[in-house]
Amino acid sequence: MKVKMLSSQGYSTDIQDYGDCILVDNGVEVLVYDCGSEAHAKRVEEYLRQRQIKKAIVVLSHNDDDHFKGIPYLVEQNLVSCVYTILFDQHIDELLAELNDGRRTHEGVRRAIEEIYDNVTDLAKNYDIPLVDTLTEPVLINDVTVIGPTKEYAIQALAQKIKDTDRIDHETVVNAVSVQISLISGIDHILLCGDSSFDAIEDILTSHKVVQLPHHGKPETAEQIFAKKRGENDAVYLVSDNKGNASGGSGELDVKGHNVLNTRNGDIEYPVKSTTLSGLYTGRTLGCLCCDMF
Amino acid sequence: MPMLRYVLIGVDESEVAAYKEYLFGALHLWFIETPGNTTYRQLLSFPFSGAEYVFVRGHNYMVSQYLKAHQYENQVATVVISCTPKLILSEVPTLRNVFFCRTDSSGYAPTRYGEAFGFSFEITDSELDFYNNKGLPLDIQISKSFEKVR
Numbered sequence: 001m002k003v004k005m006l007s008s009q010g011y012s013t014d015i016q017d018y019g020d021c022i023l024v025d026n027g028v029e030v031l032v033y034d035c036g037s038e039a040h041a042k043r044v045e046e047y048l049r050q051r052q053i054k055k056a057i058v059v060l061s062h063n064d065d066d067h068f069k070g071i072p073y074l075v076e077q078n079l080v081s082c083v084y085t086i087l088f089d090q091h092i093d094e095l096l097a098e099l100n101d102g103r104r105t106h107e108g109v110r111r112a113i114e115e116i117y118d119n120v121t122d123l124a125k126n127y128d129i130p131l132v133d134t135l136t137e138p139v140l141i142n143d144v145t146v147i148g149p150t151k152e153y154a155i156q157a158l159a160q161k162i163k164d165t166d167r168i169d170h171e172t173v174v175n176a177v178s179v180q181i182s183l184i185s186g187i188d189h190i191l192l193c194g195d196s197s198f199d200a201i202e203d204i205l206t207s208h209k210v211v212q213l214p215h216h217g218k219p220e221t222a223e224q225i226f227a228k229k230r231g232e233n234d235a236v237y238l239v240s241d242n243k244g245n246a247s248g249g250s251g252e253l254d255v256k257g258h259n260v261l262n263t264r265n266g267d268i269e270y271p272v273k274s275t276t277l278s279g280l281y282t283g284r285t286l287g288c289l290c291c292d293m294f
Numbered sequence: 295m296p297m298l299r300y301v302l303i304g305v306d307e308s309e310v311a312a313y314k315e316y317l318f319g320a321l322h323l324w325f326i327e328t329p330g331n332t333t334y335r336q337l338l339s340f341p342f343s344g345a346e347y348v349f350v351r352g353h354n355y356m357v358s359q360y361l362k363a364h365q366y367e368n369q370v371a372t373v374v375i376s377c378t379p380k381l382i383l384s385e386v387p388t389l390r391n392v393f394f395c396r397t398d399s400s401g402y403a404p405t406r407y408g409e410a411f412g413f414s415f416e417i418t419d420s421e422l423d424f425y426n427n428k429g430l431p432l433d434i435q436i437s438k439s440f441e442k443v444r
Contacts, residue, residue: 256411257319282405
């Protein structure tokens with residue numbers, strides 16, 4: 001299993017924000033977790049061509065432009081077999097129950113969802129591409145599954161937005177309910193989580209050695225994650241921050257003491273190729289074989 | 295405010311700056327190098343007064359020789375960053391309130407590539423924990439990062 005987090009280093013500086021794009025390759029299939037720009041999408045196209053893979057599965061964590069904008073290009077180039085994301089229009093009854101507001105109708109909630117997720121709605125309308133709901137279909141490719149958000153959290157959050165409160169757990173609702181996926185790479189578990197809130201991923205952090213710091217390394221969330229995983233010195237943190245001069249927030253994150261890899265320094269590949277940047281043991285110890293002197 | 299005596303055994307002059315930077319980040323204390331000898335370098339936290347904590351880092355034989363030669367009587371705690379606790383402690387039976395870095399099942403203290411964590415020296419897990427427990431009262435920072443062995 002290989003993970004490649006694309007960096008915008010070397011891209012044109014005309015665009016401020018290239019967004020996220022993470023390739024997951026299990027040796028047989030390729031999954032694209034978000035694709036925030038056409039520039040990223042063209043690199044995905046080249047990767048698939050080199051791997052001689054005709055189509056990839058796309059997982060859209062949430063529909064903000066910096067995660068979505070490259071997907072139409074991939075679809076137009078016929079490189080996508082299906083798109084996984086949360087399809088709230090398949091959970092309208094549950095939303096109505098959560099809203100618990102006698103004034104709202106099924107049709108009214110459906111329109112609200114279409115408006116919030118207008119770009120996903122347009123993708124479905126304009127292209128003949130299957131959309132799959134991650135709340136009901138968690139299995140993606142071999143060794144990769146959807147692990148969050150829980151349906152309860154997602155429904156509760158979107159209901160809140162429909163009621164006109166667009167923030168939950170210090171994030172916008174759409175960010176907070178980012179689709180989270182869990183990958184198995186050898187003995188390591190890797191968590192990719194888009195722009196998730198800390199609350200949405202708190203319970204699954206300690207079971208993952210490698211964690212994407214959500215929302216481009218936003219310091220407040222990252223520090224909560226560091227605290228939760230304190231003592232786990234094997235942990236590796238991945239930051240996708242391709243926001244050019246307008247730092248996604250990771251520029252202000254204090255990473256000393258933690259093994260943090262950031263796309264601001266180039267593409268990130270996991271497993272990490274560089275031994276010194278892997279955070280692994282050196283094979284050397286304090287203390288030496290002169291114990292025999294005693 | 296406590297005073298910390300940080301003894302580095304078998305460390306090049308080029309690495310001393312890296313340790314000072316590590317200690318400032320972990321403790322928000324400035325350390326100044328004071329005369330040691332040919333086998334060790336000594337950093338003292340400023341101001342040079344207060345209840346004393348002694349940290350000794352290095353290979354076990356040299357650490358035990360240092361502790362035998364420098365039997366501080368008034369330190370609050372001694373923190374040893376080395377291997378094979380039993381062997382070292384047997385050489386200094388009167389030393390009290392001693393903490394040791396975490397060792398593996400063979401009694402060795404493995405080091406990680408410090409560069410991955412922003413440090414310019416190879417670092418043990420206990421030292422990493424000590425850094426990441428910054429902000430806590432010193433006694434708790436030590437007890438959460440090292441193992442009390444006596």
